[in-house]
Structures are given as structure tokens and as C-alpha cells.
Amino acid sequence: MSFLSARAMTGGYGATDILHGCAIAVERGEIAVIVGPNGAGKSTAMKAIFGMLRLREGEVRLDGEPITALSPQERVRRGMGFVPQVNNVFASMSVAENLEMGAFIREDDYSETMEQVFSLFPILYEKRAQAAGELSGGQRQQVAVGRALMTRPKLLMLDEPTAGVSPIVMDELFDKIIEIARTGISILMVEQNARQALNIADKGYVLVQGRNRYTDTGEALLADPEVRRTFLGG
Numbered sequence: 001m002s003f004l005s006a007r008a009m010t011g012g013y014g015a016t017d018i019l020h021g022c023a024i025a026v027e028r029g030e031i032a033v034i035v036g037p038n039g040a041g042k043s044t045a046m047k048a049i050f051g052m053l054r055l056r057e058g059e060v061r062l063d064g065e066p067i068t069a070l071s072p073q074e075r076v077r078r079g080m081g082f083v084p085q086v087n088n089v090f091a092s093m094s095v096a097e098n099l100e101m102g103a104f105i106r107e108d109d110y111s112e113t114m115e116q117v118f119s120l121f122p123i124l125y126e127k128r129a130q131a132a133g134e135l136s137g138g139q140r141q142q143v144a145v146g147r148a149l150m151t152r153p154k155l156l157m158l159d160e161p162t163a164g165v166s167p168i169v170m171d172e173l174f175d176k177i178i179e180i181a182r183t184g185i186s187i188l189m190v191e192q193n194a195r196q197a198l199n200i201a202d203k204g205y206v207l208v209q210g211r212n213r214y215t216d217t218g219e220a221l222l223a224d225p226e227v228r229r230t231f232l233g234g
């Protein structure tokens with residue numbers, strides 16, 4: 001079974017279902033990418049997998065264990081890390097304080113993990129005493145990713161980590177995400193820069209109106225004329 005296996009997810013907000021039988025699986029050390037139009041339910045699927053949204057139907061398993069009934073905090077303990085699409089740093093707190101907050105569930109010494117985050121993102125070490133809200137967009141995203149890494153997740157979930165950053169900063173962030181995956185951490189990422197994201201993806205999901213439309217390797221999706229025409233702008 002896949003490391004993350006979310007099956008037949010149906011649910012939404014109030015009485016309105018947004019997800020209709022959506023399925024997402026991620027293997028160990030793999031980069032999986034979810035793309036799709038605005039409002040397709042990508043963030044909703046991420047929230048459901050992380051336990052921020054109660055599913056009406058379906059099941060989420062991590063490492064074979066059913067976790068559908070667990071709270072987000074319990075899922076963090078099981079090895080999930082989540083960087084939400086919005087409000088993903090504490091703007092008035094320093095970079096170092098943000099990382100410390102990320103380690104909230106840990107009772108052991110997390111200083112080594114903090115050093116690992118600083119070696120992955122050296123600029124964060126330089127700016128460690130600065131308020132996160134004063135950083136550039138790309139640097140703030142590094143803080144958000146670093147914060148999620150502080151619990152040493154086995155699955156790192158990123159909702160649009162490159163939103164609002166320049167193409168150069170986007171490439172740099174993708175390189176870091178590849179580096180994280182090479183350490184054995186599975187990545188599940190939502191991206192609006194669909195082409196670039198599928199380029200680094202082992203597996204891609206195209207979601208439309210809360211349903212799986214296409215699932216294949218990143219390479220195959222990029223080569224599929226129908227996917228290109230409909231979702232990648234030709």
C-alpha cells in the first residue's frame with residue numbers, strides 16, 4: 001500500500017460537497033503534485049488529508065494505518081507536516097521563533113533539526129532574529145516550509161509553496177523541495193505553476209470539480225495532448 005493513501009474522499013463545507021470521491025496516493029520519497037483550475041478543490045483535498053475538514057465518506061491512511069478520525073495535531077505526531085496556502089507564518093514573530101513554534105509537539109531537543117533547516121535555507125539563519133513579516137515572499141515561504149520540517153515529518157504537504165514569487169525564486173524553491181524528497185520525505189504539493197511542478201513530479205493528479213480527472217507520471221501528463229491543451233495552456 002502507498003505511504004499516503006486517501007480514498008473516495010467526499011465532503012466539503014456545510015451541506016455542500018466539494019470533493020466527490022477524490023483519491024490521492026503518495027509513495028515513500030516520492031514527489032506528488034496536484035494541479036487543476038481555481039476552485040477545483042485542491043486545498044480542500046489537502047485539508048481533508050490533514051484532518052482540517054471532516055469527510056462525509058472515504059478514508060485516509062498513513063503508512064497503512066487509518067487516520068481518518070484523527071485531529072491535525074495527532075496526524076502531525078504520526079508524521080504529517082502541512083504548509084497551508086495562506087497565513088502560513090506568524091508575521092510578527094522572528095524567523096527563529098517561527099521555527100520553534102513549528103516544533104510545538106516535540107519534547108526532545110530540536111536544535112539539530114533547526115540546524116538542518118538553516119543549512120537547507122541559509123538565508124533564514126542570517127535573518128533568524130528578524131520578524132517573518134519583514135521578509136520577501138520567497139523567504140517567508142522558506143520559513144513556512146522550515147516550520148513544517150521542525151516536527152521531522154515523513155510526509156510534507158505544501159499548498160502552493162511558490163504562490164506570488166518570481167520564476168527564479170520558484171526554481172530555487174523547487175530545488176529545495178527535490179532536496180527534501182531526496183532525504184526520504186514524501187512530498188504532496190499543490191501547484192498553480194503546473195508545468196514546472198509536473199516537471200519535478202514523480203506523479204501528478206489533475207483535479208476538476210472535486211474529482212480526479214487525470215493521474216499519471218509527471219512526464220506522461222506533460223506529454224498528454226489533452227492535458228496540455230486543457231490545463232497547461234497548449
Ligand SMILES: Nc1ncnc2c1ncn2[C@@H]1O[C@H](COP(=O)(O)OP(=O)(O)OP(=O)(O)O)[C@@H](O)[C@H]1O
Nearest residue numbers: 013018036037038039040041042043044045085192
Ligand atoms: N471555508 C470555506 N467555506 C465554504 N466554501 C469554501 C471554503 N473554502 C473553499 N470553499 C469553496 O470550495 C471550493 C474549492 O475551493 P478550494 O480552495 O479547495 O479550491 P482550490 O482548488 O484550492 O482553488 P485555488 O486554486 O483558488 O487555490 C470553491 O468553490 C470554494 O469557494
Ligand SMILES: [Mg+2]
Nearest residue numbers: 042043044085
Ligand atoms: Mg487552493
